[in-house]
Amino acid sequence: MRWPWSGRQSDKDAxxxxxxxxxxxxxxxxSSSFTSHPAVKRFTSWTDSLNKTDxxxxxxxxxxxxxxxxxxxxxGISAFYRSYLRRIPTTNHIRPNFFRKxxxxxxVTSVGDGDNFHMFHTPGGRLAGWGWLRKVPSxxxxxxxxxxxxxxxxxxxxxxxxxGRPAQPYSGEALDFLTQYLxxxxxxxxxxxxxxxDRVVARVIVRRFFFFKRDVGLEMVKRGLxxxxxxxxxxxxxxxxxxxxxxxxRAKSRKKGLWxxxxxxxxxxxxxxxxxxxxxxxxxxxxxxxEAGVAATTASLAPSSSPAATTATTTTKAASxxxxxxxxxxxSTPSATSTTSTLPATSSTPPPPPPPSPPPSSPAKSAAxxxxxxxxxxxxxxxxxxxxxxxxxxxxxxxxxxxxKR
Numbered sequence: 001m002r003w004p005w006s007g008r009q010s011d012k013d014a015x016x017x018x019x020x021x022x023x024x025x026x027x028x029x030x031s032s033s034f035t036s037h038p039a040v041k042r043f044t045s046w047t048d049s050l051n052k053t054d055x056x057x058x059x060x061x062x063x064x065x066x067x068x069x070x071x072x073x074x075x076g077i078s079a080f081y082r083s084y085l086r087r088i089p090t091t092n093h094i095r096p097n098f099f100r101k102x103x104x105x106x107x108v109t110s111v112g113d114g115d116n117f118h119m120f121h122t123p124g125g126r127l128a129g130w131g132w133l134r135k136v137p138s139x140x141x142x143x144x145x146x147x148x149x150x151x152x153x154x155x156x157x158x159x160x161x162x163x164g165r166p167a168q169p170y171s172g173e174a175l176d177f178l179t180q181y182l183x184x185x186x187x188x189x190x191x192x193x194x195x196x197x198d199r200v201v202a203r204v205i206v207r208r209f210f211f212f213k214r215d216v217g218l219e220m221v222k223r224g225l226x227x228x229x230x231x232x233x234x235x236x237x238x239x240x241x242x243x244x245x246x247x248x249x250r251a252k253s254r255k256k257g258l259w260x261x262x263x264x265x266x267x268x269x270x271x272x273x274x275x276x277x278x279x280x281x282x283x284x285x286x287x288x289x290x291e292a293g294v295a296a297t298t299a300s301l302a303p304s305s306s307p308a309a310t311t312a313t314t315t316t317k318a319a320s321x322x323x324x325x326x327x328x329x330x331x332s333t334p335s336a337t338s339t340t341s342t343l344p345a346t347s348s349t350p351p352p353p354p355p356p357s358p359p360p361s362s363p364a365k366s367a368a369x370x371x372x373x374x375x376x377x378x379x380x381x382x383x384x385x386x387x388x389x390x391x392x393x394x395x396x397x398x399x400x401x402x403x404x405k406r
Contacts, residue, residue, distance in 0.1 A: 085128060088121045089146045091198050094191070103190045104202075107136050108182040109143055114157025114174030115217075115226060116199060117182055118147040119189065149199040150189050153236040154244050155217040155226040156278040158258060159285075168281045170257055170264040174225040181216065182206060192236045203238045215240075221247040224257020230279040 058064060088094055088104065098104075106119040107130075120143065122130040130136070137143050157174040161167035182204075189202035204216040220226035221244055228244050229235045237244060252259045263269055270276040270284070 085123050087123055088148065091148055091194060091200055094148075094194075094200065099191045099193055103188050104148070105186065105188050106148065107186050108184060109136070109147055111175065111179045111183055112149075113160055114171060114178055115155055115220075116149060116151045117178065118143075119150050119187065120147050122186070125186065149197075150204065151195060151197075151199040151201050152217045152220075153192055153201045153203050153238060154229055154240065155220055156229050156231075157220065157226040158278050159281055165285050166268040168276070168278065169262070169268070170225060172265040173257065174220065177220065177223065177225055178216070181219070187216075190238065192238060195234060201234075201236050203240075218244060218247055222251060222256075224251040224255075224259050227258075227277050227279070230277065 104119070104121055105123065105125055106121040109118050109120050111117045120136050122128070122134075122136065124130065126132065128134070137146070157178075158168035158171035159165070160171045160175060185206055188205045189200065190205070192201045192203070195201055205213050206216055208214050217226070218240075221228065228241070228248050229237075251257065255261070258264070259275060261275060270281075276284070
């Protein structure tokens with residue numbers, strides 16, 4: 001009998017085996033036939049079923065192949081996004097493995113000089129939605145800290161006026177050409193390295209007339225608006241130095257741009273009057289800066305007049321302005337004071353050395369005339385020191401009359 005609340009049929013209530021199946025088999029095959037009979041169930045104890053995993057289910061390809069494909073696709077999409085679709089805001093975000101192996105596609109937002117500009121990185125171009133779904137900022141405040149400064153590799157354009165230096169001939173023409181040629185256009189920069197100003201040195205390619213690609217540096221050299229880079233270190237040509245040298249030689253022979261010998265717009269001639277390359281111009285300006293620095297240092301280290309000498313000069317001027325028509329002679333003492341004496345106008349003999357302090361004199365003696373003497377008179381009061389010998393303040397003769405007056 002099976003109770004309603006029992007969830008499992010007991011062994012006693014199990015359906016009995018048919019007699020035909022029991023009598024038809026031999027004892028040797030009774031075990032195999034017993035287990036294979038559909039009405040017989042094999043039971044497992046509760047303790048044996050703990051922590052038991054059925055691995056047969058996971059061996060089925062329909063179980064593990066779809067998750068493996070999903071994980072692989074996610075990792076591949078993530079790697080592709082990091083390498084080709086993630087935007088690089090500044091030079092510091094460029095990974096080292098990008099140089100000489102990768103290129104960046106972007107839009108030129110500003111041109112700073114004849115051979116450098118700023119680029120807003122637009123990875124993927126129009127296929128990634130740039131230009132119709134995603135817009136490039138146009139205001140300077142929105143572009144701050146979001147652009148990559150690029151220096152055109154292999155060329156050196158004339159220097160514009162900055163840092164107090166004059167403009168080089170044809171610097172304005174080079175700046176105008178690069179602005180008209182690149183500003184607002186999409187360019188591809190093949191990265192070479194990073195320079196000392198945190199700029200990316202790269203070969204820049206721009207599309208002109210839909211399908212025609214142009215090397216910007218090479219076009220500037222052909223027009224005589226730039227020269228081949230002549231520095232001893234840091235030159236990058238990307239394997240195209242010969243092509244650049246040939247273009248420069250042709251521009252020289254045809255006297256184009258700065259090779260024409262004219263000053264150009266806002267140009268300043270070199271001191272010798274000869275054609276000066278951008279590298280020679282930089283070298284000359286650097287030498288002038290060094291000379292100016294040396295002159296400023298020499299002027300700052302030059303010996304200036306001491307305070308004692310300045311005080312003595314002031315005392316002499318004050319005494320000469322209030323003395324009679326006689327000449328004034330000043331002699332310095334170790335205490336940085338001056339002694340002023342009145343001599344006749346026709347006398348050319350030097351004054352005698354200052355005498356020691358005289359003893360206190362009586363009022364009768366102090367009333368004697370002293371206009372023709374070369375030594376300062378004594379003071380009227382006893383114990384008053386001679387101001388000319390450092391006893392009083394420099395340039396102050398007390399309350400009595402000035403020397404030479406009664």
